[in-house]
Amino acid sequence: MSVFDCIDPVTRRDGLDAAITAARGGRLVVMPTDTVYGVGADAFNQSAVRDLLAAKGRGPAMPVPVLVGSWATLDGLVLSVPPIARKLMEAFWPGGLSLIVEHAPSLSWNLGDSRNTVMVRMPLHPVALELLRAVGPMAVSSANISGSPAATTAGEAQAQLRDKVGVYLDGGRANIGIASTxxxxxxxxxxxxxxxxxxxxxxxxxxxxxxxxSAS
Known part of the structure; x- marks a missing residue:
């Protein structure tokens, strides 16, 4: 388990390199986002996604969301992007809005009992975006034990997840501190x-x- 200060430019580069290596190797990474801290894995590594669920103490009935590093990435994950999705992305991405869409049936991932859908978001945080652009789509859930408060700092995430995570990227306190819409x-x-x-x-x-x- 390694912790890197991503506010300092020097250790930020070291941390990102370590996190990229860890994610590509099937290990879990904790990253800062604009909402709360997230624990993530390569979305296409099914073993790593199972480890993510196990680390949180959560089953497949609650599928893991996916974070992306660009709008264009979404085009490769779905059969077609609805016009309303484009409008919402233009208005709120990167940012604190998650969209549930139907994913392409050809994708070789298993995020849980998703019923052919995926919840996807592009976060507004430079560390998260750089990691996502290097690794690709990542399965990311809030960095806490299921049922416990969401982590707004790397320290809070580490206190809950400990050595279940390979690399912790500390980007300071999350700006918003609440989960996405x-x-x-x-x-x-x-x-x-x-x-x-x-x-x-x-x-x-x-x-x-x-x-x-109330109307759903």
Missing amino acids: IIDLTGEIPVVRREGAVSLDRVREVAPDIALP
């Missing part, structure tokens, strides 16, 4: 599954016909 785009109209970092008022400015949680 989730919008489900798999039905006829968008549905809010969770309100979080992006307010519903802001979402409605882009998708005025969105269904609220």
Whole structure:
């Protein structure tokens, strides 16, 4: 287990190199994001994703979300990107909005009982984005034991996950400190599954016909 200060430019480079190597080798990495800290694995390494679920004490009934380093990455993960998804991405990516979409059936991953869908987000954090652009799509969940408070610092994540994670990237306290807002785009109209970092008022400015949680 290694911890790297990613605020310092020198140790940040060392940390990113170690994290890239760890993720490519099937180990878990804790990274800072704009919302909360995340624990991640190569999304296409099924053994690593199982380790991620085990580290959190969580089963496959709650599928692992995926973080991407660019808008273009989403095009390779789905059969087609709905127009409303493009509008929401333009408005809120990178940022605290997660989108549930149908993934391409040809993908060789197993994120849990996802029913051919994936929850995907592009985070607004330079360390996370650099890691994602080097590794590719990563399965990332909040860096905490399931049922415990989400970690807003690397230290809080380390206190919970300990040596189950190979590399911890410390980027300081998470700016927002709450999880992302989730919008489900798999039905006829968008549905809010969770309100979080992006307010519903802001979402409605882009998708005025969105269904609220009470109506889902």
